[in-house]
Amino acid sequence: MQNKKFLSDRWxxxxxxxxxxxxxxxxxxxxxxxxxYVSFSNWNTLTPDLSFAGLQNYMFLFNDYRFQxxxxxxxxxxxxxxxxxxxxxxxxxxxIDSNIKQEWFFRNVFLFPMALSFVVTGxxxxxxxxxxxxxxLLFGMLGFENVPNWYTSTHIAFSFPLGSIEFGxxxxxxxxxxxxxxxxxxxxxxxxxxxxxxxxxxxxxxxRMDGASEFQIYRKVxxxxxxxxxxxxxxxxxxxxxxxxxxxxxxxxxxxxFVTDVPGVYMFETTFRANxxxxxxAIAMIMLALVAVIMVPYLISARKGES
Amino acid sequence: MHVKKLGLLVLLGLILLVAAACGNNNGxxxxxxxxxxxxxxxxxxxxxxxxxxxAEENNTADEAENNxxxxxxxxxxxxxxxxxxxxxxxxxxxxxxxxxxxxxHPDVEVxxxxxxxGAGTNAQAVLASRMQGNDPPGTFQIHGGAxxxxxxxxxxxxxxxxxxxxxxEWMDKFPEDLIDLVTTDGEIYSVPMNIHRSNVTFYNTAIxxxxxxxxxxxxxxxxxxxxxxxxxxxxxxxxxxxxxxxxLHLFETVMLGSLGADGYNDLWTGDLAFDSxxxxxxxxxxxxxxxxxxxxxxxxxWQDAAQMVxxxxxxxxxxxxxxxxxxxTDLGLEPNTDFGWAxxxxxxxxxxxxxxxxxxxxxxxxxxxxKDFLRFIGTTEAQDTFNPLKGSIPARVxxxxxxxxxxxxxxxxxxxxxxxxxxxLAHNSAxxxxxxxxxxxxxxxxxxxxxxxxLIQSLQQAQDDNIE
Numbered sequence: 001m002q003n004k005k006f007l008s009d010r011w012x013x014x015x016x017x018x019x020x021x022x023x024x025x026x027x028x029x030x031x032x033x034x035x036x037y038v039s040f041s042n043w044n045t046l047t048p049d050l051s052f053a054g055l056q057n058y059m060f061l062f063n064d065y066r067f068q069x070x071x072x073x074x075x076x077x078x079x080x081x082x083x084x085x086x087x088x089x090x091x092x093x094x095x096i097d098s099n100i101k102q103e104w105f106f107r108n109v110f111l112f113p114m115a116l117s118f119v120v121t122g123x124x125x126x127x128x129x130x131x132x133x134x135x136x137l138l139f140g141m142l143g144f145e146n147v148p149n150w151y152t153s154t155h156i157a158f159s160f161p162l163g164s165i166e167f168g169x170x171x172x173x174x175x176x177x178x179x180x181x182x183x184x185x186x187x188x189x190x191x192x193x194x195x196x197x198x199x200x201x202x203x204x205x206x207x208r209m210d211g212a213s214e215f216q217i218y219r220k221v222x223x224x225x226x227x228x229x230x231x232x233x234x235x236x237x238x239x240x241x242x243x244x245x246x247x248x249x250x251x252x253x254x255x256x257x258f259v260t261d262v263p264g265v266y267m268f269e270t271t272f273r274a275n276x277x278x279x280x281x282a283i284a285m286i287m288l289a290l291v292a293v294i295m296v297p298y299l300i301s302a303r304k305g306e307s
Numbered sequence: 308m309h310v311k312k313l314g315l316l317v318l319l320g321l322i323l324l325v326a327a328a329c330g331n332n333n334g335x336x337x338x339x340x341x342x343x344x345x346x347x348x349x350x351x352x353x354x355x356x357x358x359x360x361x362a363e364e365n366n367t368a369d370e371a372e373n374n375x376x377x378x379x380x381x382x383x384x385x386x387x388x389x390x391x392x393x394x395x396x397x398x399x400x401x402x403x404x405x406x407x408x409x410x411x412h413p414d415v416e417v418x419x420x421x422x423x424x425g426a427g428t429n430a431q432a433v434l435a436s437r438m439q440g441n442d443p444p445g446t447f448q449i450h451g452g453a454x455x456x457x458x459x460x461x462x463x464x465x466x467x468x469x470x471x472x473x474x475x476e477w478m479d480k481f482p483e484d485l486i487d488l489v490t491t492d493g494e495i496y497s498v499p500m501n502i503h504r505s506n507v508t509f510y511n512t513a514i515x516x517x518x519x520x521x522x523x524x525x526x527x528x529x530x531x532x533x534x535x536x537x538x539x540x541x542x543x544x545x546x547x548x549x550x551x552x553x554x555l556h557l558f559e560t561v562m563l564g565s566l567g568a569d570g571y572n573d574l575w576t577g578d579l580a581f582d583s584x585x586x587x588x589x590x591x592x593x594x595x596x597x598x599x600x601x602x603x604x605x606x607x608x609w610q611d612a613a614q615m616v617x618x619x620x621x622x623x624x625x626x627x628x629x630x631x632x633x634x635x636t637d638l639g640l641e642p643n644t645d646f647g648w649a650x651x652x653x654x655x656x657x658x659x660x661x662x663x664x665x666x667x668x669x670x671x672x673x674x675x676x677x678k679d680f681l682r683f684i685g686t687t688e689a690q691d692t693f694n695p696l697k698g699s700i701p702a703r704v705x706x707x708x709x710x711x712x713x714x715x716x717x718x719x720x721x722x723x724x725x726x727x728x729x730x731x732l733a734h735n736s737a738x739x740x741x742x743x744x745x746x747x748x749x750x751x752x753x754x755x756x757x758x759x760x761x762l763i764q765s766l767q768q769a770q771d772d773n774i775e
Contacts, residue, residue: 044741047462048439066748132603152605154755253549256605257755258748272432274744275458 032288039281046275057282067283068165069258070266074290076169077177077262078241084181085237086230089188096189097196107193114186122250125179126151151175151252154259172252172259180247184240188233195229196222235298239291263287383416386676388665389444391430392697393423396636400696407692408683415676420444426550438464443668445677451488451499451662452736453575453743459668460491466667466674467494471681480685480703484728488736489664497666498681499702501694504718505627505731506560506651506659509613509634512644514541514622522649526564526592529652533599536622543599545621547607551751555743556733557625558593558750564653565589568727575730575737577774581766590759592652597754604754614638616646625651627661627734631714632698642713650721658725661734662702738774745769 042053061067092110096103113121128134129150136147149155151172159168199222207217245264248254254261254269263283271280392401398421405417422430427448434447438459449455459465472478472495478486481499489497510522518539523529533543548554563571566579566589573579579586601621604612613630615621617638624630631648634640642648650657665684667677683689690701691710700711700719708716730736735743749765752758 045462046435046438046458046464065752126606130603130606132606149603150606152603154605254551254751256548257752268432269428270744272435273428274741275435276741276744 035281035284038278039285041278041281043278043281044276048277053278057278058286060279061282061286063164065164066254066258066261066266067263068163069170070261070263072165072167073170073173073258073260074242074244074262077173077180077244078238080174080177081180081184081241082234082237084177085184085188086233088181088185089192089233090226092185092189093192093196096193107189110189111186113183116183118180118183118244118246119250121179121183122247122252125175125182126251129175129178151260152256154257156259170259172255176248176251176260179251180241180244183247184237187236191229191233192226195226199225231298235294238294242290242294243287383414384673384676385418386415386446386673386680387418387420387444388446388680389420389422389430389434390448390663391422391424391427392448393421396632397697400693403696404684404689404693407689408680411683412676412679415679426552438462438668441670443671445671445673446665446667446680448500448663448665449497450731450735451485451497451660451664452730453738454735454740455489455497455664455666456491457739459666460496464669465496466669467496468498468667468678468681469493469495471498471678471685475682475685477685480705482702482704482722482728485660485662485702488660488662488728488730489666497664498685499662499664500684500690501663501697501699502702502722503627503629503661503699504658504721505556505661505734506563506625506654506657507628507630508623508625508649508651509616509630510623510647510649511616511619511621512647514619515647522647523652524649524655526652530595533596533623537599542601542615542621543623544596544601545607545612545615545624546600546604547609547612548604548751548754549606549608549611551747551754552733553609553612553626554754555747555750556627556731557596559732559737560625560651560654560659561593561596562586562589562732563657563659563729564651565592568657568729571729572737574770575732575774577770581770582763587759587763590762594757594759597757610637627731628714628718629698631718635712635714636698648714648717656724656726658722658728659731660728661731661736663699742769742773745773 038050039057040053040055041050042056043049044057092106096106096110100106130136131147131149131152134150136150139147149171153171155171156166156168157171159166161167203221203225204217207221212220243264244262245268248260248262248265249268252260254265263286267280267283267287270276270283388401388405390401392398401419401421405419409415409417422433424430430448434444437443443464449459455465472486485499485502486495489495489499508522514536515521518535518541520532520535523532536543546553546557562574566574566585570579570585574581574586601607601612601615607615609626609630610633612621613624613626613633616624617634617640628648631642631646634646635642640646665681667674667681671677684693685703687701687703687706690703690706694701694706695710695712695715698715700706700715700722704723706719708719711719732738732743732746737743738746746766746769749762749769752765753762
């Protein structure tokens with residue numbers, strides 16, 4: 001009797017999962033395989049041409065000025081974006097956690113930008129950081145003279161030639177980082193706040209009794225205990241920033257000299273403006289590989305943790 | 308037990324949903340090809356989407372019902388018109404056009420399938436997937452020239468419409484150069500709806516009067532005027548290349564002015580190389596003109612650049628004549644009083660054409676209805692309904708100039724008297740899309756780097772790769 005019930009439960013569970021398994025198998029994995037297949041083909045016109053091209057599309061990209069610029073921009077965007085989100089999120093979470101009055105008010109204010117879509121954020125910050133209409137007017141009124149050019153700057157800081165581009169920190173990208181951090185800080189704030197609330201007061205008290213300074217408490221107690229949260233935030237923000245498209249597309253486009261271009265925007269434009277379908281597919285596969293580099297180790301370690 | 312029954316019911320419901328969506332797709336209504344994907348995706352999402360999915364389902368069901376009703380009574384046939392006309396004036400023009408067509412053909416119901424954004428890139432993305440999925444719209448907007456010829460015609464997805472031209476005796480109603488633009492191997496593949504001129508310098512009349520200047524007609528005059536303006540502290544030339552086609556647009560007018568119509572056209576057939584001295588001279592002019600642009604060009608789009616001229620922050624703007632529509636309609640300026648215009652340097656008598664066309668895709672359900680529509684848009688009535696609203700001029704040579712404003716009338720005159728019509732590069736009429744996109748990237752890099760050698764090299768490479 002017991003056994004029979006178990007069996008029918010199991011069948012029911014499978015039945016419930018089946019539709020989503022089929023849908024995901026087709027609309028995610030079959031499509032990924034198809035994209036991979038196209039990326040090795042000669043399909044670079046409106047007429048599908050699936051003859052095998054080997055690594056030609058990938059070779060083209062790795063030699064391409066625009067793609068190299070996009071990779072450079074993505075790298076620095078990801079670094080600054082993740083650092084900014086972690087830093088701001090932690091500061092604000094500590095602030096809210098310090099038993100201030102009207103805590104709910106600040107929490108909501110800081111969380112609110114997360115409710116917007118990246119497109120809205122992009123349009124808003126496009127105006128705020130526009131060198132002739134935005135915050136620069138404010139700076140001008142305050143008497144500053146060397147106002148920044150924000151996302152129109154074509155300067156590459158600390159640059160040296162690498163491949164066909166100047167490798168270095170694209171200053172224009174920092175404007176995009178500001179907008180992205182503004183939007184996503186709420187997420188790390190919420191994560192860190194939950195983390196801080198999860199650290200029992202006894203632990204901190206014990207550290208204090210042992211004579212630890214506030215700085216030492218943070219360094220030796222709080223930071224280590226928040227480590228799992230930091231890793232989660234890095235993973236989630238990291239895969240987001242590697243795939244970023246909407247914010248850039250709405251805020252700056254690919255920029256003068258491609259200083260704010262990213263592979264996602266390049267993929268869209270090369271596929272649908274130039275009809276280079278195979279090239280676009282190759283960009284998609286490279287982006288997938290980049291994200292996999294972050295996600296796969298995380299998934300593996302998460303699984304080990306479970307068992 | 309109770310819970311289990313409920314679960315089975317829900318599951319059954321889901322399966323029915325998918326089945327219904329798929330079934331619908333197999334039916335007559337091909338426009339809903341994306342529905343199964345939508346529904347399937349929605350199932351995975353949380354409850355919040357459920358209401359939406361349901362609503363969508365209802366719509367689909369309603370539509371399906373309508374279709375069967377209509378077909379049963381043989382009432383109205385559907386014609387889907389695909390375009391990227393969603394801006395203020397152009398949408399008004401399209402809707403007026405659809406109304407006029409439906410009045411003439413009460414048995415046809417027009418579906419306006421316009422896709423907004425990306426200067427047509429978004430629409431092109433949707434169109435590409437529909438064409439490749441063998442679900443073409445009834446007819447779609449496409450620029451005459453390479454976009455049509457090296458695009459869907461070369462892909463063998465268009466039906467010729469030469470018979471319409473013969474039946475309607477259109478061969479002398481449209482300029483010969485224009486018909487050539489939409490002809491491949493002796494067959495005509497589309498009907499031109501309108502003409503935009505892309506080699507126009509717009510200028511702020513007040514600024515020109517104040518400094519006692521006249522619109523420049525040669526490169527030397529341009530530099531003279533620009534130097535004077537710069538000394539007086541006025542930005543001579545407004546550029547907004549946030550979307551980089553605008554710098555390519557500026558460059559194409561410079562190429563036309565410097566190389567002449569024949570030299571310009573030779574670039575797209577491979578008869579003139581990009582590493583030739585002639586091209587280098589054109590590039591020198593472009594390089595020098597970039598000395599006169601506004602500093603924040605990368606933060607502006609073409610409207611922002613046009614606005615600089617409108618507000619007196621800059622003196623000139625080189626743009627297609629959709630800018631005239633923007634000045635007159637959106638900003639409420641008077642042609643000739645508030646803004647003036649002239650052909651770009653050295654292009655007097657030359658007319659760079661951007662023309663929106665409609666053609667007949669292969670494999671549509673109702674080719675005769677589509678042909679009726681193509682016949683309709685080729686009439687002077689249709690062209691004079693649409694174009695004044697859109698701010699373009701009619702493609703027919705015998706349209707009624709009185710329907711247009713002062714700018715339109717002068718352009719119609721120039722169009723009819725033009726020595727030659729040349730296809731625009733930046734708007735996909737001169738060269739295959741692959742070349743345009745690579746040229747676009749190379750010019751975007753050049754505007755910042757000003758590295759002539761690099762630009763010549765990239766363009767030569769693009770010519771070798773994309774143009775036989």
